[in-house]
Amino acid sequence: MTSIYLDFEKPIAELEKKIEELKTFNLAFNQNNIASIDDEINSLEIKKEKVIREVFKNLTNWQIIQLSRHPLRPYTLDYIELITENFIELHGDRLFMDDRSVIGGFAFIKKNNGNKRSGFQSVLIVGHQKGRTTKEKIYRNFGMPNPEGYRKAQRLFKLAEKYSIPVITFIDTPGAYPGLGAEERGQSEAIASTIYTLSNLKIPVISIVIGEGGSGGALAFGVANRVFMLEYSIYSVISPEGCASILYKDASKTENAANTLKLTAKDLFNYGIIDGIIPEPLGGAHRDKVKISQEIKSIILDAVSELKNLDHETLRAERIKKFLVLDKFND
Amino acid sequence: MSLFRPRSNFKKEQVKSGIPEGLWVKCPICGEIVYKKELERNLDVCPKCNYHFRLNFKKRIDITFDEDSFSPLFEDLKPDDILEFKDTKKYKDRIKEDQEKTGLLDAAVSGTGMIEKIKAAAVIFDFSFMGGSMGRVVGEKITRTFKYGIEHKLPVIIFSSSGGARMQEGIFSLMQMSKTIAIIAEYNRTDLPYISVLTDPTTGGVSASFASIGDVIIAEPKALIGFAGPRVIEKTIHQNLPEGFQRSEYLLDHGMIDMIVERKDMKNMLKNILSIFLNV
Ligand SMILES: [Zn+2]
Numbered sequence: 001m002t003s004i005y006l007d008f009e010k011p012i013a014e015l016e017k018k019i020e021e022l023k024t025f026n027l028a029f030n031q032n033n034i035a036s037i038d039d040e041i042n043s044l045e046i047k048k049e050k051v052i053r054e055v056f057k058n059l060t061n062w063q064i065i066q067l068s069r070h071p072l073r074p075y076t077l078d079y080i081e082l083i084t085e086n087f088i089e090l091h092g093d094r095l096f097m098d099d100r101s102v103i104g105g106f107a108f109i110k111k112n113n114g115n116k117r118s119g120f121q122s123v124l125i126v127g128h129q130k131g132r133t134t135k136e137k138i139y140r141n142f143g144m145p146n147p148e149g150y151r152k153a154q155r156l157f158k159l160a161e162k163y164s165i166p167v168i169t170f171i172d173t174p175g176a177y178p179g180l181g182a183e184e185r186g187q188s189e190a191i192a193s194t195i196y197t198l199s200n201l202k203i204p205v206i207s208i209v210i211g212e213g214g215s216g217g218a219l220a221f222g223v224a225n226r227v228f229m230l231e232y233s234i235y236s237v238i239s240p241e242g243c244a245s246i247l248y249k250d251a252s253k254t255e256n257a258a259n260t261l262k263l264t265a266k267d268l269f270n271y272g273i274i275d276g277i278i279p280e281p282l283g284g285a286h287r288d289k290v291k292i293s294q295e296i297k298s299i300i301l302d303a304v305s306e307l308k309n310l311d312h313e314t315l316r317a318e319r320i321k322k323f324l325v326l327d328k329f330n331d
Numbered sequence: 332m333s334l335f336r337p338r339s340n341f342k343k344e345q346v347k348s349g350i351p352e353g354l355w356v357k358c359p360i361c362g363e364i365v366y367k368k369e370l371e372r373n374l375d376v377c378p379k380c381n382y383h384f385r386l387n388f389k390k391r392i393d394i395t396f397d398e399d400s401f402s403p404l405f406e407d408l409k410p411d412d413i414l415e416f417k418d419t420k421k422y423k424d425r426i427k428e429d430q431e432k433t434g435l436l437d438a439a440v441s442g443t444g445m446i447e448k449i450k451a452a453a454v455i456f457d458f459s460f461m462g463g464s465m466g467r468v469v470g471e472k473i474t475r476t477f478k479y480g481i482e483h484k485l486p487v488i489i490f491s492s493s494g495g496a497r498m499q500e501g502i503f504s505l506m507q508m509s510k511t512i513a514i515i516a517e518y519n520r521t522d523l524p525y526i527s528v529l530t531d532p533t534t535g536g537v538s539a540s541f542a543s544i545g546d547v548i549i550a551e552p553k554a555l556i557g558f559a560g561p562r563v564i565e566k567t568i569h570q571n572l573p574e575g576f577q578r579s580e581y582l583l584d585h586g587m588i589d590m591i592v593e594r595k596d597m598k599n600m601l602k603n604i605l606s607i608f609l610n611v
Contacts, residue, residue, distance in 0.1 A: 176539075178559030178567045183577055186587050187558040188538040195509050196544055199516040215496075216508060216539045216558070223509050237496050237505040237536070247418035247498055261501050262414050273502055323513040324474060327467050327503050 004071045008055055008063050012283065015048040052283045059232075061258040065240060067232040068211045072286035074293070075143075076103050076127030076170040079210065082293035083300070084109055084125065090159075092152060096185065099149030101141040101173070103129045104156040106165065111301060121304055124160035126153045126221060127170030130211070143212075144177035147190035150220055154197045164312075166204040166304050169221040174239065176217030191220045198223035199323065202316050204307035206300060208278070209233040209265075210285075225319050226303045227273075229265035230292070231280040235273075236263035273326060358382055360553060374594045383551040383594055385531055387433070388440045388457040391490055395453070395598055396444030403442040404452070405475050408468045410437050414501045422499040429460045437468035438493070441476045443485065447602040449611060452476050452485045456492040458532075463493035465537050466500040470507030473541060477514040477525075486524045486605055491542045495535020508540035515541055524608040526601065529556050529579070529588065547604055548588045549597070550579035556588075 005013040022041050026034065059067070067073070080087050084107035091098040104127075108120040130143035160167050176187055198205060198221075207224035213235030222235075229235060243257035244250060262268075265277045278295050281288035307315060356365050361380035370377070374394060375384040386394075392401045416422040430436060438460040443452050454476050456463040473489065480487045496504035518525060527545025529538075532555035539558050542548075550556060557577035565572060575581050582588045592600045605611075 176558060178563045180564060180568055180570075180572065180576070183557050183559065183564065184585055186543075186585070188556075189543045189587060191539040191558065192508075192512060192541070192543040195512045195540065196516060199509070199513050215505060216536055219505055219508055223513075235502060235505075237501055238498050243418075243498055249419065253418075257418075260414065260416055260418070263502065268502060271502065273506060320513045320516060323506070323509045326506050326510060327470070 006063075006066050006070065008066075009283075011051050011055060012048060015044055015051060019044050019048065049282065056283060060255070061261075061264055062240070062255045064232050064264050065234055065258055067284050068234045070284065070286050071132065073211055074285050074289045075132075075172060076125070076129045076210070078289060079127075079170060079293055079296060080105075080107065080125055082289060083297045084123070085120075087125070090152075090156060093148045093155060095148070095151055097146075097148050099141075099146050099152055100139055101129055101143050101145045101177070102149030102152055103127050104152055106160075109297060109301060112298070121301065122163070122165045123300070123304070124156055124165050124167045125170065126156055126167065127210075128173040128218075128221070130172060141177060143173045144175060145173065145217060146177050146179065146182045147185045147187050150176075150190035150194040153221065154194050157197050157201055161201055161203050164203055166206065166307065167198075167201065167224075168300055169205070169207045169224065171207060171209040171213050171218045171221050171235075172211035172233075173214050173217045174212055175214035176220070191216045194220040195223050199320055200316060201319070202312035204304055204310075204315055205319065206303045206307075208296060208299070209235050209274075210296075213263075214239060223319065223323060225307055225315060225322070226275045228276045228278050228299055229268060229274050230278050230285060230296075231265055232284055233265055234263045235265075235268055236261050356384075376594055380553075381593070382553045383531060385458045385492055386594075387459060388435065388455045391455050392440075392442075392444070394594065395455075395488075395490075395601070396446060397448065401442050401444035403440060404479060405441055405472050406436070408436065408471055410466055410468045410500075412499075413467070413503055414499070416499040416501070418499075425461060425499070433457060433460045435460050437466070437472075438463045438497075439465075439469045439472050441472045443479075443483075446488075446598060446605065449602060449605045449609065450485055451601075451605065452480045452483070452487045454487075454489045456490060456530075456537075458492040458494075461497060463491075463537075464495060464497035464504070465493060465507050465540075466497035466504045467507065469497075470504075470510050473507075473511045474514045477511075477518045480523060480525075481518055481521055484521070484523065486526070486609065487518065488526045488528060488601060489541065489545070490528045490530055491533040491537050492530045493533060493535075493537040495537050495539075505536065508536050511541040512544065515544060524605060526604060528597070528601075530554050532556065534558065534560060543587075546608070547590075549590055549592050549600065550582065550588050551597070552579055552591055552593060554579045556582050 026037050087107040089105035111119045128143045129140050131137035131140035205224040207222045207227045209229040240254045240258040244253040268274045269277050281291045285292040356367050358377040360382040363379040412423045439454050439456045441454045454473050524546050527542050527548045529550040579591045
């Protein structure tokens with residue numbers, strides 16, 4: 001059960017607490033469940049679903065942003081666990097260090113209807129990784145890569161190319177880390193050359209924004225043949241907080257910035273910047289990790305089987321063309 | 332001996348739009364009060380500390396290309412307010428104001444010209460138009476310039492001076508980073524050189540895209556170059572930044588750029604690089 005609630009999830013929290021209490025009560029009288037309590041639980045469950053539907057019917061941009069950063073939201077490693085088999089994590093950029101805010105490794109994805117060998121698809125998975133506990137958050141640098149994270153990714157992209165293994169990226173970062181060492185070691189170059197490397201890859205690349213798509217630090221993993229966003233993820237040139245303090249010169253204007261920035265999956269789909277929106281389970285991805293993982297898995301498998309038929313040059317050319325005309329600024 | 336005064340002495344306003352009006356100008360780096368005429372005679376370089384002031388596009392063209400050889404390309408591209416963006420001001424109004432102020436339609440000019448008789452295509456940023464920020468027009472101009480370079484077999488030089496992506500164009504401005512890099516990936520299938528010249532400042536989405544992947548990267552002295560702004564970094568790491576942090580000399584020391592070239596020598600250096608790569 002979820003235990004951390006956003007403000008607008010509070011009505012759900014109350015119902016869940018009540019249901020939990022009744023269940024505990026019933027458990028205490030395990031031998032003879034009290035029918036009236038069962039009924040009450042059932043009606044509360046129905047009510048809860050109704051409340052969730054109500055709350056999620058007209059989410060504001062700010063609420064979507066909060067969901068994209070929900071403390072219980074599944075992260076890259078959660079999806080790796082639920083989608084892949086035999087995941088082998090590879091570490092390090094071979095230059096300076098291993099950046100733990102970026103996960104990279106090879107794995108199988110089991111095809112649903114396949115048989116034996118042909119039933120498995122090899123993939124490279126590279127994604128930003130946030131932490132859940134305070135300790136993990138620090139360990140993962142809050143999902144904010146240093147240059148080494150991008151350089152590790154580049155190394156793995158090229159390795160995947162050698163074996164013609166499709167690349168899957170999971171995007172979930174507030175942005176590249178604004179640190180002294182990051183600048184010293186070329187954060188700009190690291191991001192630019194990662195985008196360059198992805199542009200040139202002669203293998204299928206599929207990107208999925210699973211949470212926060214924060215600026216250049218996100219885009220570095222987002223140059224793909226197919227780009228998808230989870231329903232309650234965001235993708236933006238700047239965080240609404242940053243936008244409020246820089247452009248509005250007023251930190252309290254975050255919600256205004258959230259609206260004006262047009263950073264939701266729906267906005268980006270309407271602008272033609274992403275290829276599809278992956279619908280989330282009722283109440284958001286954190287309420288049903290298995291279900292959202294299955295959705296993502298089938299999106300990946302579909303995209304891979306589509307792209308696998310294209311030859312290497314076409315994969316590169318298609319991706320480059322896509323990013324050249326993305327903003328429809330062509331005459 | 333330190334080359335830089337403490338950061339608190341920096342006056343951002345004065346650097347904002349090239350040389351301010353009036354007879355005297357204060358150097359934002361060393362604080363020296365310089366007679367404006369003298370500064371202009373000196374290619375807008377501080378005579379005391381060698382800080383290279385931000386240059387408007389006309390002056391950059393003048394000092395870079397052979398006389399009357401520059402002819403602009405894609406001049407008619409103008410910005411539109413695709414997000415209907417409004418912060419303290421409407422984006423539409425900001426565009427109009429800066430168009431009137433600078434005589435430009437957007438923050439970069441592109442064209443071709445001769446550098447000591449070698450023809451090159453170029454993009455020149457002008458910081459006085461919305462901080463040289465990169466939105467759809469700037470991204471498109473860069474893209475078309477590289478395409479033009481491919482079609483006409485011309486080297487490309489970009490003079491950056493930009494705070495980064497233009498926030499008022501939201502996700503579209505972010506996508507200019509991948510767009511400009513995508514065209515460079517195409518351009519690099521030729522044997523033509525791309526020279527990236529970083530001038531004060533080159534930061535954010537410009538620094539983290541086309542500007543950092545030139546075949547040769549040159550910086551003007553003391554230009555601010557980096558991904559994150561110094562104030563953001565200070566706020567994040569809760570410590571003061573070292574003197575000279577994110578300036579050209581610092582980047583050279585850390586292996587991020589090929590060389591620092593003074594304004595007076597820039598044309599000659601560009602010519603030398605081009606003639607070697609093009610073997611002319
Ligand atoms: Zn000075």
